[in-house]
Amino acid sequence: METQERKIDLFEVAEIKLSYSTKVKSSQRPRVASSRQVYEVFAQAWDQDRIEFVEDFKVMLLSRANRVLGIVTISSGGTAGTVVDVKLVLAAALKSASSSMILAHNHPSGNLLPSEQDKRITQRIRKAGEILDIPVLDHLIMTAEGYYSFADEGEL
Template identity: 55%
Template sequence: METSKTLQNWNQVAEIQLVYKTKVKAAERPYISSSRSVYQLALQCWNPGTIEFFEQFKVLLLNQSNKVLGLYEVSSGGIAGTVVDLRLIFAAALKANAVSLIMIHNHPSGQTRPSGADIQITRKVKEAGKILDVTLLDHLIITPETYYSFADEGAL
């Protein structure tokens, strides 16, 4: 049975708002045509002073036309890794109404070979995306000089 105190607390519930705001006109959004275009965009958005210092994990969110809705930084970590939470990836994707995404992270070591953790998170995001109808198009591991594309290498 509900008490009068319980009924009085209904207005103390947090309000949730789902808002996507952009200042970029649809016609001005970058178009993603290849892993190379993702790599070039990523380098423009990465801090050159930290790309070889600590690992960061970002997600590029795309619309139906493969135009960039936004870039979301999921996490920053240490020299050898960073924690990636699937819920944060998909919260951003759903909030932006993205139909696809591309994961990007750097390896401060300069090596682009995927680790076991890289392979595992790629598999998990791909599977979760199937349920939510958000397609994982690629996962890039970047350095200042080169990159590895899971899609290009047939590892997606």
Template identity: 50%
Template sequence: MEQKELFKVAEVQLSYKPHFKAQERPQINSSRQAYDILLSHWDKELINYLEQAKMILLNRNNRVLGIVDLSTGGGGSTVMDSKVIFTIALKATATSLILAHNHPSGNLRPSSQDITVTEKLVKAAKLLEMDVHDHLIISENGYYSMAEEGLM
């Protein structure tokens, strides 16, 4: 193999280009505020049809850095990939995040899988010196906060 071929690798770049000053961004101090912000960014055509996952990225003052669409699944599940979640969070220099997904059935109770994935992501966040403030299960008519219910 030629020396030239050994060094053909992809360049990795980091960039985050916010379009607003930090003080102009919404500040989240409750699960209700997080739910309201998420619901305003949810595709209302899909909320009762497909399960989707999103996250809110936050700075140290709990100001919103961005809302990220993580995945769209089927009628009964979607994926929360820790590598994707934390790659995005690190790129945006987030210090904390709020996870969310919808249940098209309208049942807001977390499944055992919801609880397990939340525990896994909370542990991973700690290793990166980040916090997962909450994991919301939402519908167009309400939400369930795992933090408020003591599951985090």
């Protein structure tokens, strides 16, 4: 019985392409200049049926002119928390060629104050963004009735 051996080509690798395509002209993208405007854009993108139900973590990706390139949901969790993978946050920012980013997550409880875990993940993402020259401009905690801005409160 004859066995077939397959030769492995050590130089055969997967091709990786980096691309970004948009269907929205730059002039039509919303521009954000305050935490209130950021809250309003996030609120439009948030599923209002979930904001008091489960915790979601989203990232707003911005151009150099603070125009919104897009909003990506990084994770969705339970009623008391969600796991945030810093690598996914930065992968989205890099893939979209973002100049900066704004973080947001909701508290289904309605409590607007940040937890210690909220502060830690903000600092981890901020430090990672600094290395890649993609600063975190703010982190909002969202509820159905309002928001808390880390930047407005001097936490960034």
